[in-house]
Amino acid sequence: EVQLVESGGGLVQPGRSLRLSCAASGFTFDDYAMHWVRQAPGKGLEWVSGISWNSGSIGYADSVKGRFTISRDNAKNSLYLQMNSLRAEDTALYYCAKDYDIAVAGTLVYWGQGTLVTVSS
């Protein structure tokens, strides 16, 4: 059974940093691209970042480019999102999601339950 378990969310002040983690199990992690998708309270889904199987291809939404960094450790079956210079508008539930493909295809086959990030003073 595929499982994606996010962690690392919490309350953080504007301008500070936070690192999210996603522990994957139930599939061969390094055979698939992975993504972070967020959802602000009461709002729609927003793609944040995606990374190919070997970290060779990485993409970011314009809203986070230059502030967020996605990475993965295939030996640990883990996905990460380093979030710097956080803003109030980054407040959201952050989902980890598994792609259909080895590259960043954008078809998100499995999703975790999310970790909540709240940016507030």
Add this chain to the structure above:
Amino acid sequence: SSELTQDPAVSVALGQTVRITCQGDSLRSYYASWYQQKPGQAPVLVIYGKNNRPSGIPDRFSGSSSGNTASLTITGAQAEDEADYYCNSRDSSGNHQGVVFGGGTKLTVL
């Protein structure tokens, strides 16, 4: 980056057929995927590619595409289909490794 446009809300009578649409330039190059999200739950993939359903998705869900518009059709809508539906695709603009979501459509089953 590209944009995908969805109607904010759609309603359908129980047992009837409903089509939810998604428009955007990226759909001329890439297929859309469709996700169902119920309150308090993570999204679930219901349609991907030309018209593919993941295991466990009822066959009343189907997808199609023409030009810059992708459609999700539910034939014989059930009460449990009431949810938010999102489309997404690869971004065909300058963000070469990007992905874009539509704003979502709230489906009400009457």
